[in-house]
Amino acid sequence: MTPEHQHLIESTWQQVVPIADTAATLFYERLFQLDPDLGFLFAGTDMGKQKGKLVEMLSDVVGNLDHLEDLLPMIAALGRRHVDYGVEAHHYDLVGQALLDTLATGLGEAWSDSAAEAWAAAYGLISTTMQDGAATMVPQAKSA
């Protein structure tokens, strides 16, 4: 990720924060529109709380872009927990698509091709790290 990417992510995220709750609602609507079958993963989930957790995690990442390497172990652990939630590798592309579509809708004129490129780079790094974390799970650890 370049310093330009970092700047674009920080400045666009600042505009999302005041509408974070609406953005999170839009995000899950878009995700279930892209794949209605994904609903089963969230069948027992309190979506109100889940939205807060997603926004909090994204805020954490955006606030630490200049030393993201410090967060990588935490992100890998998040990926390992996602295996227990039933999340599979191909779900990551759908979530990435839903995230970018939501940002584009939420930001309107403030959205641009460069912002899309920056967010895609950041999401790519996070999702690869989560999946690498998931891949390091051994079967015994999975149910521990």
Ligand code: HEM
């Ligand atoms: C950048 C990628 C992602 C981030 C930052 C993220 C963030 C989170 C966070 C913070 C939680 C709360 C629980 C915890 O901390 O372990 C969570 C739970 C969950 N996430 Fe994700 N997630 C991502 C990708 C995905 C993907 C690809 C899916 C699959 C569609 C998914 C489905 C779920 C489910 C099913 C839960 C559990 C909900 C429950 O507690 O019932 N997430 N996610």
